[in-house]
Ligand code: DAL
């Protein structure tokens with residue numbers, strides 16, 4: 407009789423313990439779900455807020471406010487279909503068609519760092535005339551600019567890039583040198599510019615000289631932009647080049663005023 411009672415009490419006790427155990431597991435599972443869910447939510451909010459950060463350094467414009475031009479910039483398998491366009495966008499992701507050679511190459515009447523006429527003396531007619539205007543504007547302000555390297559053929563760009571890879575390795579060379587087909591020099595719209603103050607060298611030191619500063623502040627007056635800006639390397643794909651100017655015509659003024667890259671101006675960031 408007493409045994410039966412003890413058994414019943416023990417049985418009841420076991421049942422209560424089972425119930426407590428079940429409740430404990432249930433509570434643990436619920437608490438875990440709440441925690442994991444909470445952390446996942448916080449994580450997603452963080453990613454979301456990061457993606458909304460403006461990615462345009464050194465400009466007052468943000469990804470939300472930046473205005474882009476609706477200019478046709480067709481591309482097929484990475485090859486641009488408007489290579490003759492004054493606003494043609496050529497960069498690491500967008501290359502010129504094989505065999506592209508601008509048809510109106512001429513030699514601008516400006517001071518060069520070398521003597522004689524060479525392939526690199528050339529620019530497209532419109533850009534060459536604008537370069538003459540730029541160098542004249544500079545002289546009016548007592549600034550002497552010197553042209554170093556304009557048009558490059560596919561073969562020459564290939565040789566330059568390969569030499570840079572041999573000297574610096576692929577990764578390093580790709581920061582400052584374009585692969586053949588991907589260089590603006592092949593469009594005939596770009597010119598590298600230097601000064602005596604940096605011994606006619608192509609160097610970032612140019613940005614600390616009177617000439618380099620004049621160029622940065624005035625290139626747009628003749629339709630040129632400093633193509634590879636400091637702080638915009640993640641957009642242009644190349645390191646800062648205070649010497650590389652690119653002719654873009656009337657768009658230069660706006661690009662300069664907004665302190666943006668050609669990629670941002672055209673709204674082509676991929
Ligand atoms: N230095 C520039 C990026 C070029 O090679 O065209």
Ligand code: ZN
Pocket residue numbers: 591596597598649650651
């Ligand atoms: Zn250049």
